[in-house]
Amino acid sequence: MPSRTISPKLRANAKRLRRDMTEAEARLWGQLRAHRLMGLKFRRQLPIAGYIADFACAEHKLIVELDGSQHAMGDVPDADLVRTRRLKEIGWTVVRFWNDDVMKDLNGVCDHILAVIREQGNDV
Template sequence: MPHTPMPPQNRANAKSMRKVMTDAELRLWNELRAHRLMGLGFRRQFPIAGYIVDFACPEKKLIVEVDGSQHGDADLAAADAFRTKRLEEDDWTVLRFWNEDVIRDIDNVCQHIVVTAGLAEPTE
């Protein structure tokens, strides 16, 4: 799959962001890295359509974002909605989880990712 043209500065930003992950991002990355989650291949701080997403599984066109409390701010929430809409226009599915959900309930977060990727049935 060819990459969307990305300014060199954005690629450099993505690379530097890989070195300073939040606790929640690091916890989720430890579940996703090296195909650990049902064989899904995720990339972290991955440039897509002019944005840098937290985690992306190109094979399934699945994006996982881990958001801190600042994303509850109306302006940032509106920007997130616009960004999600733009990514969905390119046929990506975007999942968003709060930091707190990842820290407190990583198993359900991972289960939701697996279900969305089509590798498991939803549980009740």
């Protein structure tokens, strides 16, 4: 991934989020890390376009976001839409899962990630 200027505040926040993962993030990271999912390279808490993506596969320009219940309240759903739209504008595909999906059906989440990559016309 090309090096871009990332604000010290954003970099520090990403580092904190890597250190303080939610239980669902830790479970999914266990499947994504070290090329475990069909050899795909994912990074976690990666700053992209002023946002911090939960998980990102740069090769396929795929971002995986995990959402807790706070993403269903207040202005957060609208902010998520703006964020997704901005990331799509710069060529990324964003897929979202509820934390509960990861906790109850981790294999299904991984299968869906692979299906999205295949839908983009990529081999995995």
